[in-house]
Amino acid sequence: MTVLSVRALAKSYGGVHALRGVSFGVAAGELVALIGPNGAGKTTCFDVLNGQSAADAGAVELDGRSLLGLTPRQIWRLGVGRTFQITATFGSMTVRENVQTALLSRQRRLWSLISLAAHACVDDADALLARVGILEQAHRPCAVLAYGDLKRVELAMALANQPRLLLMDEPTAGMAPGERGELMRLAAGLAREDGTAVLFTEHDMEVVFTHADRVLVLAEGELIAQGRPDVVRADARVREVYLGGGDA
Amino acid sequence: MTAASVLLQFLNGLASASSLFLVAAGLSLIFGVTRIVNFAHGSLFMLGMYAAVALAPYVGFWWSVPLAALAVGALGAVLEALLLRRLYAAPELLQLLATFALVLIIKDFALWAWGPEDLLGPRAPGLEGAVAIAGSRFPEYDVFLIACGPIVLAALWQLLRRTRWGTLVRAATQDRDMANALGVDQRHLFGSVFALGALLAGLGGALQIPREPATLAIDLQVISDAFVVVVVGGLGSIPGAFLAALLIGEIKAFCIGLGFSEFTLAVEFVVMAIVLVLRPWGLLGQMPAPVRGAGAHEPAFALPSRGALQALVAVALALCVVPLLSGGYTLVLLTDILLFALFAVSLHFLMGPGGMLSFGHAAYFGLGAYGAGLLLLKAETSMGLALLAAPLFAVFAAVVFGWFCVRLSGVYLAMLTLAFAQITWSVVYQWDAFTGGSNGLIGIWPAGWLSGKTAYYYVTLATSLAGIAAMWRVLYAPFGYALRAGRDSPLRADAIGIDVRAQQWAGFVFAGLFAGIAGALYAFSKGSISPEALAVPRSVDGLVMVLLGGLHTLTGPVWGAALFTWLQDSVARGFDYWRAVIGAVILLLVIAVPGGLGSILRARSSR
Numbered sequence: 001m002t003v004l005s006v007r008a009l010a011k012s013y014g015g016v017h018a019l020r021g022v023s024f025g026v027a028a029g030e031l032v033a034l035i036g037p038n039g040a041g042k043t044t045c046f047d048v049l050n051g052q053s054a055a056d057a058g059a060v061e062l063d064g065r066s067l068l069g070l071t072p073r074q075i076w077r078l079g080v081g082r083t084f085q086i087t088a089t090f091g092s093m094t095v096r097e098n099v100q101t102a103l104l105s106r107q108r109r110l111w112s113l114i115s116l117a118a119h120a121c122v123d124d125a126d127a128l129l130a131r132v133g134i135l136e137q138a139h140r141p142c143a144v145l146a147y148g149d150l151k152r153v154e155l156a157m158a159l160a161n162q163p164r165l166l167l168m169d170e171p172t173a174g175m176a177p178g179e180r181g182e183l184m185r186l187a188a189g190l191a192r193e194d195g196t197a198v199l200f201t202e203h204d205m206e207v208v209f210t211h212a213d214r215v216l217v218l219a220e221g222e223l224i225a226q227g228r229p230d231v232v233r234a235d236a237r238v239r240e241v242y243l244g245g246g247d248a
Numbered sequence: 249m250t251a252a253s254v255l256l257q258f259l260n261g262l263a264s265a266s267s268l269f270l271v272a273a274g275l276s277l278i279f280g281v282t283r284i285v286n287f288a289h290g291s292l293f294m295l296g297m298y299a300a301v302a303l304a305p306y307v308g309f310w311w312s313v314p315l316a317a318l319a320v321g322a323l324g325a326v327l328e329a330l331l332l333r334r335l336y337a338a339p340e341l342l343q344l345l346a347t348f349a350l351v352l353i354i355k356d357f358a359l360w361a362w363g364p365e366d367l368l369g370p371r372a373p374g375l376e377g378a379v380a381i382a383g384s385r386f387p388e389y390d391v392f393l394i395a396c397g398p399i400v401l402a403a404l405w406q407l408l409r410r411t412r413w414g415t416l417v418r419a420a421t422q423d424r425d426m427a428n429a430l431g432v433d434q435r436h437l438f439g440s441v442f443a444l445g446a447l448l449a450g451l452g453g454a455l456q457i458p459r460e461p462a463t464l465a466i467d468l469q470v471i472s473d474a475f476v477v478v479v480v481g482g483l484g485s486i487p488g489a490f491l492a493a494l495l496i497g498e499i500k501a502f503c504i505g506l507g508f509s510e511f512t513l514a515v516e517f518v519v520m521a522i523v524l525v526l527r528p529w530g531l532l533g534q535m536p537a538p539v540r541g542a543g544a545h546e547p548a549f550a551l552p553s554r555g556a557l558q559a560l561v562a563v564a565l566a567l568c569v570v571p572l573l574s575g576g577y578t579l580v581l582l583t584d585i586l587l588f589a590l591f592a593v594s595l596h597f598l599m600g601p602g603g604m605l606s607f608g609h610a611a612y613f614g615l616g617a618y619g620a621g622l623l624l625l626k627a628e629t630s631m632g633l634a635l636l637a638a639p640l641f642a643v644f645a646a647v648v649f650g651w652f653c654v655r656l657s658g659v660y661l662a663m664l665t666l667a668f669a670q671i672t673w674s675v676v677y678q679w680d681a682f683t684g685g686s687n688g689l690i691g692i693w694p695a696g697w698l699s700g701k702t703a704y705y706y707v708t709l710a711t712s713l714a715g716i717a718a719m720w721r722v723l724y725a726p727f728g729y730a731l732r733a734g735r736d737s738p739l740r741a742d743a744i745g746i747d748v749r750a751q752q753w754a755g756f757v758f759a760g761l762f763a764g765i766a767g768a769l770y771a772f773s774k775g776s777i778s779p780e781a782l783a784v785p786r787s788v789d790g791l792v793m794v795l796l797g798g799l800h801t802l803t804g805p806v807w808g809a810a811l812f813t814w815l816q817d818s819v820a821r822g823f824d825y826w827r828a829v830i831g832a833v834i835l836l837l838v839i840a841v842p843g844g845l846g847s848i849l850r851a852r853s854s855r
């Protein structure tokens with residue numbers, strides 16, 4: 001079942017065509033990698049998908065419903081979770097409070113003036129933290145966390161809403177090689193067990209070809225190949241544009 | 249209105265647009281390169297006026313103008329070298345505060361040097377007459393002024409486009425890091441830009457003296473006008489400043505010409521509002537790069553420990569028994585301290601956890617005070633009702649002003665809060681029939697049973713402590729977390745479904761409510777109120793209280809309010825120029841103890 005469907009998406013910044021007519025789909029339970037050299041348009045694609053920036057043309061649908069023109073917070077409510085390439089967390093809060101805030105938002109309780117936020121949704125928050133593997137750091141302020149751990153906090157926050165579609169922009173940046181595999185197995189688990197559609201970008205080809213069900217290759221805003229990892233790996237154009245670029 | 253009078257008003261508008269443009273262009277230029285919003289720019293304008301008036305008897309008007317402009321420009325260079333140069337890497341808040349301190353010092357300097365009376369300038373020799381335009385007489389000097397704006401615009405344009413210096417200025421305005429990489433000597437560049445900006449402000453002031461007298465109140469009037477122009481035109485854009493100055497100048501002229509001079513400010517406000525809604529970064533401005541994780545280095549605040557709570561309860565109990573131990577003077581001082589603590593905590597709520605820097609928080613304090621006075625005197629309600637309903641005045645203003653303010657962030661937001669506060673002040677100041685104008689309202693005494701100092705002290709104690717406790721408590725509630733989330737990372741907050749603007753708006757109103765309560769308490773404690781209650785210096789007082797105590801502790805603003813109020817009470821008694829003293833103290837804190845204040849404030853830096 002197709003969760004996300006993107007058709008002929010285009011976006012330019014001034015003279016830079018960051019996306020030109022990109023079309024693809026992601027099915028429920030599928031783990032899809034979006035790869036491409038620096039500046040290929042991956043982050044731009046994510047920005048358009050979650051409403052961070054407006055598309056110039058094309059269509060984006062989540063379960064058949066158009067997302068274009070909606071704000072990020074509306075899109076989040078429809079079930080799209082996102083992690084950022086440069087992590088964005090709440091520095092003045094502890095790891096647990098970050099996730100609690102996301103959970104409170106999901107329950108639309110952030111207008112409450114009375115209850116104590118620190119006592120809200122503790123069990124749910126801890127379950128999410130355990131799932132992404134940073135429960136033991138729950139009480140630490142986000143401001144002092146290592147980069148790889150911040151990525152996990154972001155993931156826990158993105159999962160707080162039990163998303164239909166999870167967008168992860170370089171989720172393993174700042175992690176040791178062993179941790180990378182672990183995180184991808186977690187993502188694969190999400191896809192298999194919860195039926196979440198997962199779309200992620202990644203520069204570590206090892207990770208991509210080991211874990212992804214399908215690979216999309218973006219170069220200069222155009223989708224130049226897509227398919228099973230072994231097929232994409234063998235694609236001549238991909239080798240030339242991307243793997244030949246010294247990145248792999 | 250006949251066609252001829254329309255033409256005349258149009259020309260009037262052009263004439264006032266010129267001096268508005270000179271000030272706004274300097275402000276914009278300085279901001280573009282140094283990223284400092286110079287709140288003292290109106291003060292430099294004022295100095296230009298006084299200097300020209302003082303020089304004219306000796307050298308004649310036409311020489312006094314360039315000399316005054318040069319003198320102010322030179323002062324700008326000195327200020328840059330001695331003060332601002334130390335602040336380029338400092339947090340925004342410290343920069344703003346330092347230039348605010350300059351406002352206080354320059355005003356008291358002018359008071360000391362030229363006295364409190366308005367000073368009339370000379371006419372411009374050779375341009376005393378009037379020209380006949382469409383059958384009416386239009387001052388020759390105003391024709392000259394009309395030409396000044398475009399001439400200065402053209403000169404600036406040539407300077408920026410044709411010279412190497414101009415290229416550097418444009419490079420630094422567009423991309424500071426790139427300019428750094430190009431090896432631009434920042435010292436000289438920043439110093440010369442500041443001097444030029446100051447010179448333009450001084451020139452604007454000096455050129456104004458044949459039209460209006462030099463007065464001490466002109467500094468804040470000019471800076472808030474300049475802020476409106478710059479917000480409308482786009483911060484950092486010189487052509488934007490010109491366009492906006494024309495727009496605002498014309499609107500003012502037509503309001504006055506049509507006999508609606510009271511509405512001038514309201515109309516200015518409406519124009520600014522429309523522009524902000526349609527183009528949040530001004531007519532010709534560019535959207536600033538989004539600030540990522542402004543609160544990334546904020547310390548987490550945990551629930552208070554048992555010991556801390558017990559200490560707070562002990563302080564509260566101690567305050568309850570004070571009247572048993574001491575007499576009138578202490579109670580009056582403590583009453584002041586308590587209500588200012590409430591005011592300071594409300595400001596801290598807004599700018600700390602709320603992340604919204606306000607330079608006009610006194611507006612809500614003052615509206616609470618005026619609300620109490622008006623309800624009691626005009627609506628003849630009981631004191632209890634007046635005290636309860638007065639904060640609604642503040643809430644109403646916070647709802648309206650806040651709606652616009654939360655559309656902006658950082659210095660834009662701060663400038664807008666100041667402009668709103670100044671507009672509020674002007675309305676109160678000008679509306680003689682209703683607010684008592686500059687005299688204010690007298691006879692706002694509490695009901696009989698509360699008229700004793702002790703009784704009123706207890707009312708203030710109970711209200712302030714309850715208010716402070718309520719604000720602190722809300723910060724630990726989900727609402728407070730949502731506010732901090734919006735400050736720490738608007739991007740993330742938005743991506744987890746938080747309506748950042750709506751939450752901020754509510755936070756703005758919430759802070760306004762408690763400032764209004766503090767103001768109402770203030771009115772009844774003094775028995776009278778004057779426009780000073782909502783003037784900009786009162787807003788600065790609040791900022792100083794918050795910063796003295798430290799932005800990063802919840803209790804800081806309370807101690808800051810206590811220290812400041814006590815100091816003000818003891819210093820102001822014997823010294824006319826105490827505002828300058830306060831300004832000097834701020835500068836000392838900012839420069840000499842960056843470790844003390846700086847360590848507290850470093851985290852506020854948004855770079």
Ligand SMILES: Nc1ncnc2c1ncn2[C@@H]1O[C@H](COP(=O)(O)OP(=O)(O)OP(=O)(O)O)[C@@H](O)[C@H]1O
Nearest residue numbers: 013016018036037038039040041042043044045085
């Ligand atoms: N806000 C922006 N303004 C102007 N140009 C932009 C903006 N964001 C991205 N671009 C440009 O769009 C193109 C695509 O950028 P994007 O960030 O999407 O690439 P990416 O594939 O995510 O690269 P990376 O692997 O480095 O993260 C680049 O040329 C980039 O310079």
Ligand SMILES: [Mg+2]
Nearest residue numbers: 042043044085
């Ligand atoms: Mg990217």
